[in-house]
Amino acid sequence: MSVYKFNSILFDSGWKDNIYITTNSNGNIEAIDDIQKNTDFTIDLAIPGFQNAHSHAFQYAMAGIAEYHPINKQADNFWSWRNAMYNLALNLNPDEMEAIATMLYSEMLKNGYTNVAEFHYLHHDKNGNKYNNIAEMGERLISAAKNAGINITLIPIFYQMGGFNTPPFEQQKRFINKSSDEYFNLIEKSKQIANANDNAEIGIGIHSLRAVNKNEIIETDEYNIKKMPFHIHVSEQLIEVEDCIKKWGARPVEWLLENLNLRDHHHLVHATHLNSNEIKNLAKSNANVVICPITEGNLGDGIFPLTEYQKHNGNWSIGSDSHVNLSPLEEIRLLDYGQRLTTHNRNTFTNKSSGNSSLNSFKQMWFNGKKAMGSNRKNYFEMGQSLDFIEINSNHHLIYKTGKNHILNTIIYSLDSKVIKETYIGGKRQKNSKSIKQNFKDVIDKIRVRL
Numbered sequence: 001m002s003v004y005k006f007n008s009i010l011f012d013s014g015w016k017d018n019i020y021i022t023t024n025s026n027g028n029i030e031a032i033d034d035i036q037k038n039t040d041f042t043i044d045l046a047i048p049g050f051q052n053a054h055s056h057a058f059q060y061a062m063a064g065i066a067e068y069h070p071i072n073k074q075a076d077n078f079w080s081w082r083n084a085m086y087n088l089a090l091n092l093n094p095d096e097m098e099a100i101a102t103m104l105y106s107e108m109l110k111n112g113y114t115n116v117a118e119f120h121y122l123h124h125d126k127n128g129n130k131y132n133n134i135a136e137m138g139e140r141l142i143s144a145a146k147n148a149g150i151n152i153t154l155i156p157i158f159y160q161m162g163g164f165n166t167p168p169f170e171q172q173k174r175f176i177n178k179s180s181d182e183y184f185n186l187i188e189k190s191k192q193i194a195n196a197n198d199n200a201e202i203g204i205g206i207h208s209l210r211a212v213n214k215n216e217i218i219e220t221d222e223y224n225i226k227k228m229p230f231h232i233h234v235s236e237q238l239i240e241v242e243d244c245i246k247k248w249g250a251r252p253v254e255w256l257l258e259n260l261n262l263r264d265h266h267h268l269v270h271a272t273h274l275n276s277n278e279i280k281n282l283a284k285s286n287a288n289v290v291i292c293p294i295t296e297g298n299l300g301d302g303i304f305p306l307t308e309y310q311k312h313n314g315n316w317s318i319g320s321d322s323h324v325n326l327s328p329l330e331e332i333r334l335l336d337y338g339q340r341l342t343t344h345n346r347n348t349f350t351n352k353s354s355g356n357s358s359l360n361s362f363k364q365m366w367f368n369g370k371k372a373m374g375s376n377r378k379n380y381f382e383m384g385q386s387l388d389f390i391e392i393n394s395n396h397h398l399i400y401k402t403g404k405n406h407i408l409n410t411i412i413y414s415l416d417s418k419v420i421k422e423t424y425i426g427g428k429r430q431k432n433s434k435s436i437k438q439n440f441k442d443v444i445d446k447i448r449v450r451l
C-alpha cells in the first residue's frame with residue numbers, strides 16, 4: 001500500500017488541493033480523500049495522463065526523414081509518403097519492430113501519454129507468410145509497451161485489399177488477411193496475449209473502407225458483440241472520398257452511417273473530409289473521431305471541421321499517428337490553431353458552461369481517448385483504477401505564480417514537454433533506460449541506411 005499526497009491535482013470537476021490517494025500493491029486506487037495522514041510520496045502539481053488514441057509504432061523509425069522533397073517533379077503528397085512508409089514496413093523483423101516500439105513508447109511517456117491505442121497491421125513476415133505465432137508482431141508491441149511502462153490497447157487491423165475492389169499490392173503483403181475467418185483467428189490469438197498482460201487491452205478494426213470488402217466490414221462489426229473499441233481510418237484524403245463515391249455510391253462516412261450502427265465504441269480516425277450532413281449525423285451517432293493534427297498537417301490531409309462538429313456535441317480524441325512529433329500539447333494546440341485560422345475566432349474549445357480552452361479540450365481528449373482504449377470512465381481518478389498521472393514542474397517560471405484557471409492553458413499553449421517532471425503509471429515513475437535507447441540506435445543505424 002502507498003499513500004500519495006497531492007498539493008494540487010486536476011480532477012474532472014476542477015483543481016483540488018491537499019488530496020490523498022491510497023493505492024494497493026498493484027498501483028490501483030483504493031481511497032481518495034482529504035483526510036491528513038502519513039504519506040509515502042508528495043506531489044506538488046499533477047494532471048491525468050494524455051491518451052494517445054492512434055499510433056503506428058514502426059513509423060517512428062522514419063520520423064523526420066520524409067521531408068526531403070523532389071524538385072522540378074510532380075508534387076510530393078500523401079501517396080509518395082506512403083511508398084517510403086511501405087519500404088520501411090517491408091524491412092522490419094520482429095526484434096527491430098520491438099526495439100522501435102519500446103523506444104517510441106518510452107518517449108510517449110516522457111511526453112505525458114499514459115495510454116496508447118496501437119493500430120497494428122504489420123502482421124506477417126517479409127515474404128508475406130504467417131509467423132508460427134500468427135500474432136507475433138502484436139505480441140512484440142505488447143512486450144514493448146510493458147518494457148517501456150505504458151498501457152497499450154492493441155488493435156490488430158483487418159487489411160484485405162489494395163484499394164476499392166483492387167487486389168493487394170506486392171508492397172502490402174505483410175498486412176493482408178485474405179478472409180474474415182483468418183482475421184478473426186488473429187483477433188482471438190491477440191486477445192489471449194493481451195489477457196495475459198496486465199498493461200494490455202484489445203480492440204478490433206478495419207484499415208479503411210478502401211482496404212476491406214463491404215461484406216467483411218459489416219461482418220467484422222457484427223463479430224464485435226462485446227463492443228471492443230472499433231477503429232477505422234476514414235476520409236483522410238480527398239482521392240479516397242472520390243473513389244468511394246465512384247465505387248460504392250456514397251461518401252465514406254455516409255457509407256459507415258448507413259451500413260454500421262455507429263455507436264460510442266466506434267472510433268473514426270481522421271474523418272477529415274465531411275459534408276454538413278456527415279458532421280451532424282456522425283455527432284448524433286455518439287461515435288468518436290480520433291484527430292491527429294500533426295500527422296494530418298504533415299501529410300497535407302486537410303483540417304478537420306471541429307468547430308462545426310462541436311456545435312453538434314461531437315466526441316473527439318487525439319492521436320500521434322506517424323509520430324513525426326510526440327507532444328500531446330502540440331497536437332491540441334495545432335488542432336485549436338487550425339480552427340482559429342479558418343474561422344478567424346479564438347474560442348474553439350468553449351462550450352455553453354465553460355470558456356476555459358484547456359480544461360474543455362483536455363476532457364474531450366481524455367474521456368474519448370479512454371473509450372478508444374476500451375475503457376468507459378466517469379472520472380479522471382477512480383477507485384479500482386490504476387493511479388496514472390503526470391507530475392508538472394510547479395516551479396517553472398510561467399507556472400509558479402499562475403492561478404488555477406490558467407495553469408493548464410499555460411502548459412498547453414505556452415510550454416513544451418519539458419514542463420513534465422515525471423509520468424507515473426500505477427503510482428510508479430517511468431524512465432527511459434539506457435538499454436532501450438541502445439537497442440533503438442542499433443536498429444535505426446541499419447534502417448536509416450536502408451531508406
Ligand SMILES: [Zn+2]
Nearest residue numbers: 056119233321
Ligand atoms: Zn493511421
